[in-house]
Amino acid sequence: MPIEIFLAWRFLRDGRLQTGLIVVGASVGIAVMVFLSALMAGLSTSLVRQTLGTQAHVVVRPAEQVARALRPRPGDTLVVAAVERAPRRLRSIVDWPARQLEVASMPGVTAVAPSVVGAAFALRGTTRRSVTLLGVDARSFGRIYAVEAHLRSGRFGVSATGAVLGVALAADLGVRVGDRIRLQAAQREPETLRVEGLFDLGNRDVNERWVLVAMRTGQTLLDLVGGASRLDVAVSEVFEAERTARRIADRTGLDAESWMARNGQLLVALSSQSASSMLIQFFVIVAVALGIASVLAVSVVQRGRQIGILRAMGAPRGRVVGVFLLQGVIVGLASSVTGSLLGAGLALAFSRQVENPDGSPTFPVELGPWLFVRAVTVATAVGWTAAVAPARRAARLDPVEAIRNE
């Protein structure tokens, strides 16, 4: 065993109380770091997942129609009028099957689902609810939204005469699977459909408004026969969605909006939360470093004579430096192990403690291996850094001063 490691270990073992206290202190610091990181990661993942449960990564729509002013011809009487935006009429994506194939072939895109989406009313007896009607192809739609996994009852197949709705809407209308509702849109006669399934996608608005029908049925109801008003796109890396959206827009000339653009505030909130958690972690780490440094500085003073005799016996300065740097590293490593365990335990206990009414944790935590790798790396580096000043002080110690017979 290299003599530095041997001496570092023995010095630490000898000052059991000091070593123990500083390892406990540093462990608490590392635990705070692990705990905060796990919480932030968990929160971010669950918020993003929740958001993406009811939103496609990228939504592609027909390009916005721009009202063009007529160029006046010489001699014409010029009539000045305010250009009013035409009320948004539902339009189809031109040649959408080709566009769907084009988008599906782009890198990073995992699924594309065409749909017709428009406003409608759901009628049952005298109850009338305004809803969002989605004419979808169940297979491709299911690859974007996990409807199947969130079915409360019935099934998600949407036959030509069937509809699948959110649980909240069903409750409002007082319907169950097998009941009939009428849907009316685009000033047409209402159509009667059979409720085939009820879903709970975890989003109040969606549960209250979405009505899924077969694509053909939707096209008829919304007066857009053969058309698709949007393409929903799933990508492999959710945080690459914005880039993919821009590429789709460039390639197809269509409007493409990513979930990131739609949820800018959420992302800002997440990044500012993670920034403040980083700041807290930084100060905790500084405190840990100062703690280790002060314990080692005291140890250098206490062991002055021993260091002096080592130097007299011909120990080079470098070895003395090594002995104290290693003490810092050992303390850091030990603290990272206990601190990681403590932090992980704390995170798990905390996430179990506070639960939503449905039994899921209010504060989900994410304990990936990277967290522990980071804890070990940071703790070791901090131990090392903290030991630099005491180690240099030990190396500069004058052996004669230390040895003087007093």
Place this chain on the structure above:
Amino acid sequence: MSEPAVLEVEGVTKRFGAGASEAQVLRGVDLRVEAGEFVALVGPSGSGKSTLLHVLGLLQTPSEGTVRLSGLDAGALDDAGRARLRRERLGFVFQFHHLIPSLTAEENVRIPLALASGSMRATLRPRALESLRAVGLEAKADASARTLSGGEQQRVAVARALVAQPGLVFADEPTGNLDTENADQVFRLFRRMHAERNTAFVIVTHDVALAARCDRVVTLVDGRVTSDLRTPSGAA
């Protein structure tokens, strides 16, 4: 004189401080110690004996003058070079043992060997044990240094100073803290190492009786060598 002296100093001075508070402790010391000599360094308190020993042992640099170990000029060496010379050629025993209390007796003795090789390996243990046997403490090899008596600790320190078989050992009042019986034991150890391995010794002592048992007595007064005598035992 074919072989260079194991220790040779010329015109060594040592001043501490500067300006009004300057203190001149050594005022031009010339001294030559041949291989295998057994020298006592005596003198009144404050005469500069310890300071001289530190300069000779390369623990302090002289203000002026040269220190040569086996012909090698220590003034030409940097800190690492001086550390290397101490490691390879010198042994030290001080009034207070300066053992590392968290190690066992044997581990303390093993340190100089480990410093030479860089590793505290187990294969060095037999040599450490042998050195402990020479001071009569093999039985206490695995006892923690802090559990030993004062006399035992000093004998461990002697074993530590001798384990790497240095050509020259400096001892600063090695028996100053011991009762007569322990003092005598330590001194006899020195004499035996001297006899067995021809190790040269420079021993600072206040004990006239001990000084008389050395081969040569150098007296230092006020930073100067005032007498340098061969004792009858040494001359014999």
